[in-house]
Amino acid sequence: xxxxxxxxxxxxxxxxxxxxxxxxxxxxxxxxxxxxxxxxxxxxxxxxxxxxxxxxxxxxxxxxxxxxxxxxxxxxxxxxxxxxxxxxxxxxxxxxxxxxxxxxxxxxxxxxxxxxxxxxxxxxxxxxxxxxxxxxxxxxxxxxxxxxxxxxxxxxxxxxxxxxxxxxxxxxxxxxxxxxxxxxxxxxxxxxxxxxxxxxxxxxxxxxxxxxxxxxxxxxxxxxxxxxxxxxxxxxxxxxxxxxxxxxxxxxxxxxxxxxxxxxxxxxxxxxxxxxxxxxxxxxxxxxxxxxxxxxxxxxxxxxxxxxxxxxxxxxxxxxxxxxxxxxxxxxxxxxxxxxxxxxxxxxxxxxxxxxxxxxxxxxxxxxxxxxxxxxxxxxxxxxxxxxxxxxxxxxxxxxxxxxxxxxxxxxxxxxxxxxxxxxxxxxxxxxxxxxxxxxxxxxxxxxxxxxxxxxxxxxxxxxxxx
Numbered sequence: 236x237x238x239x240x241x242x243x244x245x246x247x248x249x250x251x252x253x254x255x256x257x258x259x260x261x262x263x264x265x266x267x268x269x270x271x272x273x274x275x276x277x278x279x280x281x282x283x284x285x286x287x288x289x290x291x292x293x294x295x296x297x298x299x300x301x302x303x304x305x306x307x308x309x310x311x312x313x314x315x316x317x318x319x320x321x322x323x324x325x326x327x328x329x330x331x332x333x334x335x336x337x338x339x340x341x342x343x344x345x346x347x348x349x350x351x352x353x354x355x356x357x358x359x360x361x362x363x364x365x366x367x368x369x370x371x372x373x374x375x376x377x378x379x380x381x382x383x384x385x386x387x388x389x390x391x392x393x394x395x396x397x398x399x400x401x402x403x404x405x406x407x408x409x410x411x412x413x414x415x416x417x418x419x420x421x422x423x424x425x426x427x428x429x430x431x432x433x434x435x436x437x438x439x440x441x442x443x444x445x446x447x448x449x450x451x452x453x454x455x456x457x458x459x460x461x462x463x464x465x466x467x468x469x470x471x472x473x474x475x476x477x478x479x480x481x482x483x484x485x486x487x488x489x490x491x492x493x494x495x496x497x498x499x500x501x502x503x504x505x506x507x508x509x510x511x512x513x514x515x516x517x518x519x520x521x522x523x524x525x526x527x528x529x530x531x532x533x534x535x536x537x538x539x540x541x542x543x544x545x546x547x548x549x550x551x552x553x554x555x556x557x558x559x560x561x562x563x564x565x566x567x568x569x570x571x572x573x574x575x576x577x578x579x580x581x582x583x584x585x586x587x588x589x590x591x592x593x594x595x596x597x598x599x600x601x602x603x604x605x606x607x608x609x610x611x612x613x614x615x616x617x618x619x620x621x622x623x624x625x626x627x628x629x630x631x632x633x634x635x636x637x638x639x640x641x642x643x644x645x646x647x648x649x650x651x652x653x654x655x656x657x658x659x660x661x662x663x664x665x666x667x668x669x670x671x672x673x674x675x676x677x678x679x680x681x682x683x684x685x686x687x688x689x690x691x692x693x694x695x696x697x698x699x700x701x702x
Contacts, residue, residue: 263316266306266445266468267291276305278335278356282449290318290466293449295325297459301380303330303356303446308619309644311442312473315416321363322461323408329465330380330446331418333358337649338637342439342699345390349382353637357381358443361416361425361433363463365406371395372402375414375425375432380448387423387433398432405430411466419473420485438489442644445470479521479692486695494541494550494680495694497521506538506570506579506681515684522555522690525562525682537684538579540570545698546677550631552694556623559591560687563609564629566638567652567678572669579681580666582652582673583609584629584640586689589620599663606642611660614640614647626692636674 268274272284272291280302285292291304310331321327333356340351351357360380364373376398377387388395405428406412415426421438424431447465452458480497494502499518500511515537517524525537545566554562565581572580585607589595594603601613605620619642621627630641636652651657653674666672682691 263469263471266470267465272304274307276307278303278305278446280449280451284447284449287464289464290468291447291464293327293447293463293465295449295452295458295461297452297456300451301356302449302451303335305330305333305335305356305444305446307645309334309442309444309641309646310418310470310472311644312419314471314473315418315445315469316414317468318411318413318466319363319463320409320411321365321463322458323365323367324458325452325461325463326366326450327363327463328360328378328380328448328450329363329414329416330356330358330360330444330448331416332440332443333360333380333446334440334443336632336634336637336639337651338634340634344383344439351381355381356444356446358440359386359418359423360448361414363448365402365408367408370399370403372399372406374402374406374412375427375430377423377425377433377435386437387435391435391437393433393435401430401432402427413467420483421488438485441485441489480694482695489697491695491697493694494552494696495523495691497692500539502542503539503682504542506540506568512537512539522692523682523694524688524690525684526688538681539684540568540579540679540681542679544677544679545696546633547635547699548631548633549697550629550633550680550695552629553626553692554586554629555626555690556586556588557688558588558623560586560588560689561592561594561683561685562586562687562689563681563683563685564631565681565683566631566633567673567675568681569675569678579683580669580672581675581678581681582611582638582650583683584631585609586629586683588623588687591623592687606640606647608640608648608650610664610666612648612650614642615645618647619643619645 280299282296282299282302283294284304335356337353339353342349357380360378362373362376362378378385387393388398413428417424421436423435425433482491503511505512515526517526563586564584568579568581587595587605589604597603598610602610606614606618628643632639639649640647661667661672
């Protein structure tokens with residue numbers, strides 16, 4: 236490898252100026268334990284990932300689409316580092332801020348509709364593209380897998396010929412190459428072998444999974460058995476140091492809105508009233524909190540709902556539990572149905588102290604526990620839960636009739652309202668006597684006051700929009 240000494244000096248100065256503070260913060264976490272792949276999830280195709288003395292090995296196979304070895308949880312702002320070594324005939328890459336959703340995803344970019352099929356891994360990818368046959372050396376570039384294609388070099392910056400020239404100089408063909416990725420807000424920067432590569436700004440997605448790719452080799456039988464290797468995978472998550480209950484410039488650019496202003500009850504009302512209730516909730520110290528009571532549901536409903544209705548949306552918020560607390564986030568709620576205590580029917584993201592509240596032991600297989608679709612679908616047993624008194628994150632994505640829940644960046648349940656599977660679930664639940672349960676075309680979002688102190692903050696929502 237050759238590199239001009241001034242290029243190296245400029246990189247070191249840049250590194251010192253931009254990275255010193257974050258490197259002094261929390262330490263690194265290894266994404267691979269060096270023993271097995273139990274904490275990873277295979278998505279897409281059927282090519283095989285194995286382990287050898289160096290790390291993770293992906294082997295290309297015939298008759299399969301792209302195969303991805305994915306993290307079980309999502310990551311937002313972070314620094315990711317890894318080494319790769321690849322057969323020069325094989326294309327590969329590392330997904331980040333990516334997803335694999337049970338619903339078709341649509342968005343408009345540069346005046347055109349982009350459509351991503353369901354159950355397809357899609358999103359940003361740091362490319363591994365050392366192709367001597369085509370003389371294209373775009374490793375370290377950023378590609379939007381199954382969505383917009385090349386971003387850098389491409390419409391978001393970078394000259395293809397210059398990128399190839401640099402790539403040819405810095406690539407260690409047939410040997411290990413080191414990659415560093417910095418994803419902070421809308422800023423995405425990549426480095427390969429200590430050389431800056433991609434530098435772009437894009438705010439379409441700010442959180443998602445990380446995945447290692449084995450590219451499909453359709454029509455190329457001579458490439459069966461070619462391999463890509465990964466080692467030294469580590470990540471440093473960066474804390475969100477922005478203001479609480481405020482939107483960053485990146486969030487505003489991405490179409491997010493505050494669903495709670497952090498101070499007042501504006502935008503919310505009682506389920507049985509057109510105003511914010513004077514009992515059961517308080518707005519204090521940057522938190523929207525249900526006030527502690529006897530631990531039982533109130534004789535008069537103190538649930539609150541959004542003033543507006545929503546259909547397609549992405550909701551994010553933080554919540555903090557106390558001992559024995561019980562609450563929930565309901566969606567597609569009609570306040571005129573089932574009034575009174577226990578009313579406000581709608582699919583519910585259960586929020587509960589699983590240890591201190593007896594409701595956790597009810598329901599089928601954990602369908603009343605934190606992160607469940609209440610009384611319908613249980614969350615995974617290895618869900619990530621932060622201790623009482625610490626903040627947890629909830630995320631709800633609704634697209635058409637398909638809904639997905641996340642707890643602390645880990646997906647807990649996915650379901651399709653109104654489907655045959657949905658009707659079967661409802662038939663065997665406490666909602667069986669409510670015709671059309673959960674099937675409204677649009678509805679309010681509800682926060683439940685159900686006994687015990689639960690606090691919310693950073694309540695943000697995004698609805699589909701045209702970029």
